[in-house]
Amino acid sequence: MTTAKKKKASSSKKEKSTNDGAGYSSSPTQLLLRIFPFWVALIGIFMALYWKESNRQQSVSSLSFPEATSLSDPNVRVAKLLFLACRRTYCHPHLQVSKRSLRATERIPQGEKLFEIPRSMHLWDLDAYRDPYVRKHLFKASHKISGNRLSQEAFLAAYLALELHRAEENPSSFDAIRLAYFDSLPTYEEFLAYHPAVQDKDLMNELLGRSAAQGVLQGYRNMINAEWEAFSAASPHFENMIGQERYLRARLVVLSRVLHVGPPGPEEVMAASFIGQQLENQDLLLDELYSYQDLIGVNLTDASGGGCIALIPLADLFNHHPHNNVDFQYKKIQPNRSGRSFVVSAVHRDIEKLSEPMASYGTLSDAHLYGRYGFNNGDGSGPIQLSLAFHHDMMKLNMTNDQYNYLPDSGTTSKFRNYQKRGLIKYLMYDDGYDGCIPGPTTHPEEAELKRLKLEHLLRIANDYERWNMLVAPRAPDILPAVTSTIPSTFSIPQFEKDFSYLEPGVERLLETCRMISLINGDFNGRAVAVLKENLDNSNFIIGPNVSDALEFRSYMCVSRWFGTRMVTMELRGKLNAEFQRLATMNRNAFGTFNWTALQVKLGEMQASQAGSALIFQRVSERWEDKKVNAEVEYTAKDLACPEEYATFLYKDDESSSGFLYY
Known part of the structure; x- marks a missing residue:
């Protein structure tokens, strides 16, 4: 190509380039001005995400634990659970672990949400009834003295003992949060340090004398022992695999931590093959629930009867006081989505800085709080039970949900009648x-x-x-809880x-x-x-x-x-x-x-x-x-x-x- 032709072609390309630019300048300053709004938007999005993640990290920063600290420390084990759980669900940023309970790092106004705990983290008695091992080996268990079927709490305890055993044998089958929850629960040795149900009987007789509290405590001890005997008689395999000490630990966990969630909703429906019949979808759950009433005498459908019970990580960290400032609800979070979550909220009054939020376990006498949970507030805030039945042993023990009695559900017998007559x-x-x-x-x-x-x-x-x-x-009756239950x-x-x-x-x-x-x-x-x-x-x-x-x-x-x-x-x-x-x-x-x-x-x-x-x-x-x-x-x-x-x-x-x- 000649020099003249090259100049002409070059001139033509410059002209075309100018026309393609539709009149926009290609100078560096003008290019920066064009892309600046996009950079601002990107930076804004990045900062919003960073702020959100910082808040999440702040919410769990006080729950983190030093790697060098031994996990034998209950505080550390509970902190590990919260550290993991709060990465997956909502946790209030101003709560920290304090001696198996929680403390507010800043004032938390009344009405604010503390935790939102999804169903996937819970352990329900409904899960126990659906467990193939429980259905095959334990459904036939009954109490030796009364012949009554076992309670919801007993089945949940047996299921927890099985799950703890399975987690030891095959931890890879369990979610990290579930494993952390299991680790956070009190060990048998930790229960020995404070719970009266596992203390020497002579020691408790010496400490409590012939009080109503001693009778209540004996009722809980008898209940736990009777449940173990019933499960062992129903399944020698369960007896050998779990052992009495493991069951006792699981039973005390349930006794001191179980919460009520009410009747199960439609989100709990199982496959029809589980029941063994092909039914319409809306009938599946009810049919399953009625089958438990027939098989083991458990009524999960009636709200007045309590419905289901559950172990709920995080929610079970709150101690008790009649003047509580924490409340629980199991409810839908988003109306357009199925499923519910267990929501913990601040109620009645603000949670003050450095104070321990308190839940209420219901109207329980000091004797029942002691026999069931192993503690007493010591401030005179609870009612006191007096038993004036000092000449005869009562066959009905007034346990929560009437879960254990010596008297048969079907009525009395001559044996029980004659036993009580002399008194x-x-x-x-x-x-x-x-x-x-x-x-x-x-x-x-x-x-x-x-x-x-x-x-x-x-x-x-x-x-x-x-x-x-x-x-x-x-x-x-009007005294408010202390700043923390440790003082x-x-x-x-x-x-x-x-x-x-x-x-x-x-x-x-x-x-x-x-x-x-x-x-x-x-x-x-x-x-x-x-x-x-x-x-x-x-x-x-x-x-x-x-x-x-x-x-x-x-x-x-x-x-x-x-x-x-x-x-x-x-x-x-x-x-x-x-x-x-x-x-x-x-x-x-x-x-x-x-x-x-x-x-x-x-x-x-x-x-x-x-x-x-x-x-x-x-x-x-x-x-x-x-x-x-x-x-x-x-x-x-x-x-x-x-x-x-x-x-x-x-x-x-x-x-x-x-x-x-x-x-």
């Missing part, structure tokens, strides 16, 4: 309202017949918990005031029992025998408060005698002040220790017994002042029981056994 007779051996004692049917046939009928009615209510037990109102909210020991309302409404149900015990032939206008005969088969029969003044007097004296007997059985006389001083010292140098907790429970019951006795006596003195001297015979109450031989006619056909209730 119930002792309540009838004072013959109040009569001039002297009633020797028996030979000399006093009508009086003896009334006593026999009263015994029949007492046998009918022998296991009605509220007819023999009462909750005494809290000594300090006392007050160093002083709460006490009862002289106010009869502490005993209401529970004392009315005790009075109803004492009205039956204190009935004499002249009551009901001389028709007492006929009235009791007519109502032998009436399970709802009560005498009621509309009775003669004399019967009401005798009923109050009966309750007063019960309180006095309780004080004697607890060996209170001369000991209350010494125990009070001992606890005052421990509040300062042994707060939260095992012995401190046991003494808190025992002393509260001692105080309640003394206060109850004094308040009942005060009520009698005020109401029946004119009956203190020269009272009519129907206004008399005996200090001592009548001779035992006067009641021998009531022991007819008694084949009672003893001692079969305790392990």
Whole structure:
């Protein structure tokens, strides 16, 4: 190509390039101006993502743990769980681990969400029933004494024990968060350090004496042992593979951490092949749930019955106080998406900086808090249980969800009836309202017949918990929780005031029992025998408060005698002040220790017994002042029981056994 042609071609290319640019300048400054908005947008997006990730890291930064720290430390194990879980789900940024619980690093306003825990992290009893091993080996388990099927908590504990064993054998089959949750749970050795259910029986007898708390604790121990026996009898393979210590650990985890989630929703539906029938989709879940009611007696469909129970990581880190500032809800988070999450929120008041958020486990007496969870707040905020059934063993134990009783679900048997009869007779051996004692049917046939009928009615209510037990109102009902459960909210020991309302409404149900015990032939206008005969088969029969003044007097004296007997059985006389001083010292140098907790429970019951006795006596003195001297015979109450031989006619056909209730 000639030089002239090359110049012409070059000129043509420059012209074309200029035309293609549509008039835009190709200078560097103008190019930068063109792309600057895009760079700003990209930087903005990057900063937003960085800010979001920084917040997430901040939310778990206080939960992180030093690599060199041993995972045998419970604090570190719990921190590891939160560190992993909070990368996957929502955690409030101002919470940190503190001695198996949580503490706020900044003030958290009321209404803010603390955790959002998806179903995938939970361990439900529904999961247990669906487990092939549980279905094959454990569904047939039943209690030896009563023949009753096992509870939801028992099945969840067995399933947890199996899952812990599987995680040890094959950890790669489990999600990292599930493994961290298993690691965070208290070990058997850690339970030994504080939970009374695994302590030496003689030690607990020494610490609690003959208190209601000791009876409640024995009920929990019997329940756990009975469950283990039932599962072992149903499956020797389960017995050999898991072992009693592992089951006990799992059972205490469930006992102290389980939460209610209500009836399962449609998102829990399983494949039709699981049930064995081809059904329409909307019927699958209900059919499955009804099958559990048929197979193992568990009702998961009724919200009033509680529905399902679950172990829920993170949510089980909150301690208890009646004045809680944390609440739980299992609900949908996004209306347009299926599935629900367990949401923990701040309620009632703000969570102050450096304070421990508190949940409420419900209205439980100090005795049940101690027997079930192994702790006591020690601030007088909880009600105190008094058991006045000191002559007979109750077959119904008032466990949560009625999960364990000695009495068969189908009703009583002659064995249980005879076992209780000998104790119930002792309540009838004072013959109040009569001039002297009633020797028996030979000399006093009508009086003896009334006593026999009263015994029949007492046998009918022998296991009605509220007819023999009462909750005494809290000594300090308005006290708020301490900043943290590791320090006392007050160093002083709460006490009862002289106010009869502490005993209401529970004392009315005790009075109803004492009205039956204190009935004499002249009551009901001389028709007492006929009235009791007519109502032998009436399970709802009560005498009621509309009775003669004399019967009401005798009923109050009966309750007063019960309180006095309780004080004697607890060996209170001369000991209350010494125990009070001992606890005052421990509040300062042994707060939260095992012995401190046991003494808190025992002393509260001692105080309640003394206060109850004094308040009942005060009520009698005020109401029946004119009956203190020269009272009519129907206004008399005996200090001592009548001779035992006067009641021998009531022991007819008694084949009672003893001692079969305790392990």
